[in-house]
Amino acid sequence: MIYGIGTDISEVKRFKKWLENPSMIQRFFNDKEIFNGEANDERKLQHYAARFSAKEAFVKALGTGFKNFSLKEIYVTKDSKGKPFINVTGNAEKILKERCGNCSMHLTLSHEKEYAVAFVVIEKN
16 A cells, blocks of 8 residues: 655756765765765766655655654665665654554656656555
8 A cells, every 4th residue: 555655856956066065965965875986077966866856755755844854864775786775764764664664665766967856655565
C-alpha cells in the first residue's frame, strides 16, 4: 500500500553559490553525498540539485516537512548499477518508523542542463 508520494524540481544554477561555498555543501548534504571525484562544475551542480530535490520529495511523501530533523539525515546513495536509493538516519528515521512502520522507499532522479527532479514513493509493507 502506498503511504505517500512526493516530487520536487530544482533549478541547477541555484546550487552554484553552494558549490563555491563548501560550508553550504557540508551543511545540507550527508558525507555520503559529497561529490568525490573528477567532474566539471555542471556535473557537480546537477548532482547536488538532484539530491536536494530528493530530500524535498521525501519530506513531501512523508507529510512532515523538515520538522525535527536535519537535511543531512536524508541522503541518496546508488548501487553498483547506478540505481538511486533514499536513506534516512537519526530523527528522520525515527519519524518515518513512527508514521509508517515497516516501509520501503523508492526514488528516481533525473536532471538536464537547467533542472533536476526527484520522485519518492513510500510504501507500507
